[in-house]
Amino acid sequence: MVLGIPPGLFLIAGALLVPLFRGRWRQMYMLFLPLAGLWCLVDGQSGTFFAFTFMEYEIVPVRVDPLSLIFGYIFHIAAALSVVYAWHNDDIVEQMAGLAYAGSGIGAVFAGDLITLFVYWEAMAVTSVFLIWARRTEASYAAGMRYLIIQVGSGVLLLSGAILMAHETGSIAFEKMTLGSLATWLILIAFGIKCAFPFMHNWLQDSYPEATVTGTVFLSAFTTKCAVYALARGFPGEELLIYVGAAMTAFPIFYAVIENDLRRVLAYSLNNQLGFMVVGVGIGTTLAINGAAAHAFAHILYKALLFMSMGAVLYRVGTVKGSELGGLYKSMPFTTVFCIIGAASISAFPLFSGFIAKSLTLSAVAHEGYLAIWMILLFASAGVFHHSGIKIPYFAFFAHDSGKRCKEAPLNMLIAMGITAFMCIAIGVYSPWLYSLLPYPVEYQPYTPSHVIGQYQLLMFSALAFAVLMRFKIYPPELKSVNLDFDITYRKWLPAIYRGMINLTRDGWQSILEDLRRGVQRVVAYMFRHHGPEGILARTWPTGSMALWVAVLLGGILLLYYV
Amino acid sequence: MTDQTPHTPDNSGRKYWLDNPKNVDKVYWSVIVVSVLLFFADALYDKHPEFGIEKVFGFYGIYGFVACVGLVLAAKGLRLLLMRGENYYDDKTKGDS
Numbered sequence: 001m002v003l004g005i006p007p008g009l010f011l012i013a014g015a016l017l018v019p020l021f022r023g024r025w026r027q028m029y030m031l032f033l034p035l036a037g038l039w040c041l042v043d044g045q046s047g048t049f050f051a052f053t054f055m056e057y058e059i060v061p062v063r064v065d066p067l068s069l070i071f072g073y074i075f076h077i078a079a080a081l082s083v084v085y086a087w088h089n090d091d092i093v094e095q096m097a098g099l100a101y102a103g104s105g106i107g108a109v110f111a112g113d114l115i116t117l118f119v120y121w122e123a124m125a126v127t128s129v130f131l132i133w134a135r136r137t138e139a140s141y142a143a144g145m146r147y148l149i150i151q152v153g154s155g156v157l158l159l160s161g162a163i164l165m166a167h168e169t170g171s172i173a174f175e176k177m178t179l180g181s182l183a184t185w186l187i188l189i190a191f192g193i194k195c196a197f198p199f200m201h202n203w204l205q206d207s208y209p210e211a212t213v214t215g216t217v218f219l220s221a222f223t224t225k226c227a228v229y230a231l232a233r234g235f236p237g238e239e240l241l242i243y244v245g246a247a248m249t250a251f252p253i254f255y256a257v258i259e260n261d262l263r264r265v266l267a268y269s270l271n272n273q274l275g276f277m278v279v280g281v282g283i284g285t286t287l288a289i290n291g292a293a294a295h296a297f298a299h300i301l302y303k304a305l306l307f308m309s310m311g312a313v314l315y316r317v318g319t320v321k322g323s324e325l326g327g328l329y330k331s332m333p334f335t336t337v338f339c340i341i342g343a344a345s346i347s348a349f350p351l352f353s354g355f356i357a358k359s360l361t362l363s364a365v366a367h368e369g370y371l372a373i374w375m376i377l378l379f380a381s382a383g384v385f386h387h388s389g390i391k392i393p394y395f396a397f398f399a400h401d402s403g404k405r406c407k408e409a410p411l412n413m414l415i416a417m418g419i420t421a422f423m424c425i426a427i428g429v430y431s432p433w434l435y436s437l438l439p440y441p442v443e444y445q446p447y448t449p450s451h452v453i454g455q456y457q458l459l460m461f462s463a464l465a466f467a468v469l470m471r472f473k474i475y476p477p478e479l480k481s482v483n484l485d486f487d488i489t490y491r492k493w494l495p496a497i498y499r500g501m502i503n504l505t506r507d508g509w510q511s512i513l514e515d516l517r518r519g520v521q522r523v524v525a526y527m528f529r530h531h532g533p534e535g536i537l538a539r540t541w542p543t544g545s546m547a548l549w550v551a552v553l554l555g556g557i558l559l560l561y562y563v
Numbered sequence: 564m565t566d567q568t569p570h571t572p573d574n575s576g577r578k579y580w581l582d583n584p585k586n587v588d589k590v591y592w593s594v595i596v597v598s599v600l601l602f603f604a605d606a607l608y609d610k611h612p613e614f615g616i617e618k619v620f621g622f623y624g625i626y627g628f629v630a631c632v633g634l635v636l637a638a639k640g641l642r643l644l645l646m647r648g649e650n651y652y653d654d655k656t657k658g659d660s
Binding site for chain 2: 253255257258329363366371379401448449454456463464466468469476479481482483485491492
């Protein structure tokens with residue numbers, strides 16, 4: 001704990017003081033926050049802290065154990081790297097939102113109960129949307145709105161689940177759950193939304209590419225990995241997750257191959273990476289949970305590195321559309337090298353971080369004998385290399401020279417990319433370091449001839465496929481386009497259905513009104529016929545007819561009186 | 564938001580190694596050579612297969628190649644079904660990113 005403040009809350013509180021600093025001091029202060037937070041976690045004692053009882057329920061704001069620690073470490077590291085990457089940017093909205101968002105993510109992984117988790121869960125949604133809106137385009141406003149509705153919706157489901165859970169079991173502790181009751185299903189769906197399960201995934205590809213250059217780097221680290229942590233905590237060994245995760249690894253790569261916006265390609269590939277982690281959680285053995293945690297750790301770094309390099313391209317060139325780019329290695333040699341290191345890491349080349357992380361999950365799947373799942377993951381691994389490993393660097397920096405010439409990325413971006421790239425390699429080369437941080441003891445050797453040569457074969461033949469398809473011009477060219485995904489349901493179909501219903505009800509209401517009007521007109525016409533100037537009852541003077549009717553009435557009363 | 568420098572055509576006349584198509588050919592052929600070498604490297608070590616299918620000679624290479632060609636062809640086919648104009652959702656809802 002820094003100054004006795006819980007981790008996460010320290011960054012959120014610190015973010016509020018950002019406006020007090022100017023210039024270099026602000027840059028230093030913003031870097032100080034995550035580094036101080038990390039420093040205080042390093043000798044983190046396991047246990048629960050700040051616990052109190054509220055309305056008979058035990059609230060545990062901080063629970064430190066090996067599983068929450070590894071996510072806590074990497075979240076602080078990611079925050080520090082994102083801050084350095086964003087040093088050139090003095091947009092106060094982004095600076096405060098970024099730090100508060102990182103703090104919320106950190107708070108969530110240390111939450112010991114569902115209510116605390118819910119609070120941080122929603123804080124993540126509300127703070128992160130400003131990183132999208134800070135782009136200040138109409139597109140980012142609309143995408144941010146859709147993002148916010150979905151993210152807050154996830155929080156509402158989580159809260160509903162937590163309340164039902166409290167009602168059923170009398171406890172709101174955030175521990176392993178067994179899927180069955182409505183409460184657990186609601187909680188799983190809440191996690192699933194943030195983890196971008198199939199059909200709940202589109203907020204990710206929709207919003208991340210619309211965020212700012214620096215905002216996307218922040219966004220790529222926290223929300224989805226926080227969801228992976230929540231699944232690993234709440235639903236380890238839940239078999240359903242194996243199949244959900246396998247689907248997540250496979251379907252986004254088809255989109256990634258044909259997508260033109262390179263930051264959106266990375267968003268699809270992020271979705272695919274989450275699939276590996278979800279499979280690991282679903283397998284649930286100690287090796288598999290280690291695999292999911294290691295993958296999350298390594299993934300945050302290389303995915304941030306890839307988003308940083310594409311952000312640098314967007315910053316300098318003004319676009320990251322594959323159809324507009326090419327030949328940028330001439331202008332941005334350092335960014336090119338860093339991007340290739342990120343690409344090699346995500347592709348799991350031996351000696352890069354992805355390799356020592358993904359091997360754990362693949363081995364865990366194989367140990368449990370899931371052949372079909374293993375084949376899908378292998379296919380997805382080849383696919384990752386194909387679209388993230390080759391396509392991203394190839395279309396941005398090589399391919400057909402677009403003739404675009406620009407400056408190299410700003411120094412602070414290069415520093416952030418350099419440190420991240422160094423970490424990607426260091427983790428891959430010296431595997432015991434990452435393995436020592438994992439939740440369970442590791443007895444695993446990633447560098448066996450069998451693993452290494454198998455992996456090299458898989459990767460080189462994928463590269464060969466790319467080379468051959470390019471050579472024979474079979475590879476689909478980058479085209480300016482939008483590819484339909486599940487978001488068509490809420491961006492086109494639901495609004496169309498809504499408008500259709502509105503039109504239908506409006507037409508219906510109008511015909512009802514017309515019918516009513518016609519009825520009234522008929523009554524009026526009828527009245528007019530009888531009472532109008534030419535009507536049968538208007539032939540005598542009204543006083544005369546009144547005298548007649550009064551006489552009839554009096555006669556009637558007289559009769560009744562005698563009866 | 565972005566700090567763009569003017570995109571002027573490169574008049575410096577500087578030639579890069581990859582500008583020469585012959586060197587691109589070299590890259591292409593070296594990928595093939597490395598792949599072939601890796602394929603036959605399967606004979607040099609003891610495999611520790613978890614599944615029977617891993618015992619197939621050069622399994623990872625064959626699978627990687629077939630998977631990627633299949634992936635690309637399938638994705639290309641999906642374009643017919645999924646691809647729309649850039650302004651499909653709204654003229655304003657896609658930023659220049």
